Amino acid sequence: MPALLADIEHLVTCESPSTDLAAVARSAEVVAAMGADRLGQEPERIVLDGRTHLRWRLGGGPRRVLILGHHDTVWPQGTLARLPFGVRDGVLRGPGCFDMKTGLVMAFHALAALGTPDGVTLLVTGDEELGSPSSRELIESEAAGCAAAFVLEASADGGALKTERKGVSRYEVVLRGKAAHAGLEPERGVNAAVEAAHQILAVAALGDPAAGTTVTPTLLAAGTSTNTVPAEGRFAVDVRVRNAAEQERVDLALKALGPRLPGAAIEVTGGPNRPPLDASASATLYRRAVLLAGQLGIGAPGSAAVGGASDGNFTAGAGVPTLDGLGAVGGGAHADDEHVVVAELPSRTALFTALVADVLAERNPRAADDGIGR
Missing domain, CATH: 3.30.70.360 (Alpha-Beta Plaits)
Structure with a gap:
């Protein structure tokens, strides 16, 4: 937990409004350094239309799992002065903590726990809050041929996974x-x-x-x-x-x-x-998440259909099974009360770690409706 919280603070205190190219570039370097430290590998820096995206391709085998996140936020430069980072009474606050810098930290820690597994791509973009104008083709290209795409966007209410997006x-x-x-x-x-x-x-x-x-x-x-x-x-x-x-x-x-x-x-x-993220695109992966939660002894996550979109819409639209909302539990995205529930971080990260490991162990993940790791 101390390492998780320290890493979240490091990312949140580097402001990264989507509309400020210099801020996005600075944030990308902070994210890159953290990822290199946790994963033992420098990312590729991909600059498109002046925006910096980061890609870690782990191992030399075929790409099987795509993990998506973004490091840009909706908050203008200087918001930290008004809404400083802090943890009080089990609640973590700060601009971008829920959407979605905590999710990035969870991804780094999960992949590090798996020993930087072969066949996984982690893609962290810098323009999601603008609608991903420069990164869409990159996302769709990285998703091609993958058995699963996992999106570390924040959860829906109560920690529910986002199984359908408009x-x-x-x-x-x-x-x-x-x-x-x-x-x-x-x-x-x-x-x-x-x-x-x-x-x-x-x-x-x-x-x-x-x-x-x-x-x-x-x-x-x-x-x-x-x-x-x-x-x-x-x-x-x-x-x-x-x-x-x-x-x-x-x-x-x-x-x-x-x-x-x-x-x-x-x-x-x-x-x-x-495009819409239809419930059929997430159904198999959601069932796997529920089964894994039971094996881990944690509460099964609920599911939710939401109106907001994410980069998971692109992977689902490309025909790749996609599960979204695997990141932080909390609330207040894009609002002054943005927050993360600290107590949920260990179990949430453990569930995501298990999901990645399970898909990598599965010979035919697209066909696995009722089993795990077969």
């Missing part, structure tokens, strides 16, 4: 009209803000609560001054879906939007960002 699509809708003086001759203008209002209502109506589909207009802007008919407006759209069919339906509907006001024009950019 797919994500992101769009920007741009409305173009015509400027005019708002007081002298507004009738000569084409109001892009009014057009945006029509389109926002149309877009929001694409959601389907029964199917679990949410279509949410978010960032909104229009106009240049208070006395001018807006010539341009724009808004962002966040889409979350449970299945690929819904993702395609919403995508087609958004790209088919047409203007409502005479003289207005509309442009829609963007599209699917992450």
Whole structure:
């Protein structure tokens, strides 16, 4: 436990906001040094679009297990001054501790306990919180041919593993009209803000609560001054879906939007960002986790379907069995009350260690529904 806590503090106190390339680069070096110390091997440093990703390929055998994590966070530089690292009454706090620097430390300690096992790749990316724009192809390439992908993202409520994640699509809708003086001759203008209002209502109506589909207009802007008919407006759209069919339906509907006001024009950019992580992709690995928890004498983890996405969506979308939420137990991701329950760290790390060992011992992990290490 002291080593786990010391390593978590070391990572949390190196701030790494996704939008700050220099901070991400500094954080990558801290993570690389820790991993090299724990695993006895330097990582490959892969810089894509200015962002540093780290890859450890352990052993020389075929790749069988991919372990995913990220070292970037949503917290701006200087957050530590307001939300310092600390452990009090069994609760660890600090920006990025839950999402997901504790998970990285757990991965290092688990792999070290296994003697840096052959056939395992640990990939730590630096742009997950942005939607993994530079690392997606790297993740999918590393996943190819693997028997399992394990994601050390934080757990769902109560320590549940994340066995289903919604797919994500992101769009920007741009409305173009015509400027005019708002007081002298507004009738000569084409109001892009009014057009945006029509389109926002149309877009929001694409959601389907029964199917679990949410279509949410978010960032909104229009106009240049208070006395001018807006010539341009724009808004962002966040889409979350449970299945690929819904993702395609919403995508087609958004790209088919047409203007409502005479003289207005509309442009829609963007599209699917992450495919859904369907429950079928995690079912076998989740059953193995429950069986292993019983063998270890710890409580069986629950399972949860969540709306947030992770890099596990990419591996599941590529057809690789994927189990997510294996990291810290706690809560408050992206919020001031972000925290980790310290007492859960040993058993959680032990379960992850056992899962990796079990898949490596299995000759045909994809077929193992009811046994362990056969």
